[in-house]
Amino acid sequence: MLNGGLAAWTAAGHPLDSGDVIPEPGTVTLPGYSTAGVLDARAAGERAAAGGLLDVRAAERFRGENEPMDPRAGHIPGARNLPFLHYLEDGLFMSPARLRGLLAEVGIDSGEPLGTSCGSGITAAHAALALAEAGIAADIYPGSWSQWSRRDDLPVETGPAR
Secondary structure (H helix, E strand, O other): OOOOHHHHHHHOOOOOOOOOOOOOOOOOOOOOOOOOOEOOHHHHHHHHHOOOEEEOOOHHHHHOOOOOOOOOOOEOOOOEEOOHHHHEEOOEEOOHHHHHHHHHHOOOOOOOOEEEEOOOOHHHHHHHHHHHHOOOOEEEOOOHHHHHOOOOOOOOEOOOOO
16 A cells, blocks of 8 residues: 555656556465454444444535435444544645544543444455554454444444543
């Protein structure tokens, strides 16, 4: 992943290819699949109850005021909200010190076990990468709100984080 995306690449003066590109075969081998760093719904709920689940969806979705995709609106009880655009500056991850400050503002202790969640898991992975860049380990709940909100056996909170 490139911090700042394609815009950062071109701003740094790196070239782009416009024609067909056939990449050289890689040499990466993956010895086996591991679920380390991945939270299931039970673990995400426990992490949230302990104040260590960061939901990076837009604030109005987190609070349950607007839910354009999923069957129930709100958030996992106990989760904290930090919309993903808030930890970016000019399209780049903000400094580790600023990110730690933002986490503290939303009630997250970056020294405790953290998890990330979003709508479908994609931005949760982005948040975990931003945290890793700041030296903070975080597990990802890939099912995120889309999975949680479809399970009637799981509780939902609305309103701001406690």
